[in-house]
Amino acid sequence: MLTGNTNEERIWNYLTAAGFNACGVAGLMGNLYAESGLNPQNLQNTYEKKLGYTDAAYTAAVDSGAYTNFAGDKAGYGLAQWTYSTRKAALLAYARAAGKSVGDLETQLAFLVKELRESFAAVYNTLKTAQTVRAASDAVMLKFERPANQSAEALARRAAYGQGYFDKYGKKGAGNKVGYTNSALVAYTKLSPNCNKPRKDKIDTITIHCFVGQVTVERGCEVFQNTARQASCNYVVAKDGKIGLCVEEANRSWCSSSAANDNRAVTIEVASDTVHPYAVTDQAYAALIDLVADICRRNGIGKLVWSTQKADRVNHKNGCNLTVHRDYANKACPGEYLYSRMGDIAAQVNKRLGAADAGQTPATKPQTPEAWAVPFKVRVSAADLNIRTGPGTNTARKGYIKPGVYTIVEVRSGPGASAWGKLKSGAGWISLDFCKKI
């Protein structure tokens, strides 16, 4: 799934997730911009007139089958302006097999990465290891795009486009996603005018509130439409467990009586009783845990940490990243029902986050991991097995390992799995519970 608010952000995120470093992504994007303006439906301008099609009409005619000369017409098309007949034919076949439009952004990105990996290995490796945007950009232009104009000026121009993307997105370091996303669990959206756009800080905190009313998702969002109230939240969880979006995660809600908190927190109002202990329904409670796990996953919060001490919460001591309204105002919120369950909420969410190390049925459950004879090989089949910096779900996640065969050089026990294996490549540790020893 693509994430980001613009094509530029989506492309950056996709290519970053594909494993290219920041210089590589920027260098590739500068070339894509020179080719197509990052428009996946772009038909080479000179052919628009010649063929009598606009970008959209050409795309629609190819998709419907009304136009049959896509591969043979020599017209550049799409993000990379694919032109050669065999490459255009392969792009079309790839899109058809996926049941997607030939002009679909995600489909073209997947095809682009596949082409680079399978047919342009030198460029592919350069994009993973490039130390400068220029090096990546030159490799893409001279060995992959190979445009008619290969002048020094053209090389410099494309590298400058790429540098622009690097300056905008790359300085945070490779692997960082840009832009904000909202939860796919949202069933109803009614955006509130009561917010600041955009939020000032990176999301690293969750703040859970009680709504003081067993509301539906529609009613819950409706009350934050009133500008006189000067209140809002990012999400409403309704009494039936439906989730509403009031303020996009990109923006700061007016929820917790603290600008500092709400600039860094995703705030959630949960439908509750109107009297002490402000109980919530089981459906709302379950939906809340789903939602919080989803927010953590998308925003890189590896573990939710609760403390019963206010000083720990407001100072984010010991990694504490779960705050409550009563920390900032003389209020009962989130009410005793939710307040007394914050530890449970954190535990359940962390179980879900740890479960991202899952992916398939455990094949082996060694009793004494450290006793395993190393090295040995394992097969990884899951597409979502995490690589971590150490043996346990309490260590940082470095990304997903690609399915394949890997050599394990050390085995340790640790939280979240019965055994953790250290990768020979030095990339980190993976849970052995979810791969097969071979």
Ligand SMILES: [Zn+2]
């Ligand atoms: Zn509150």
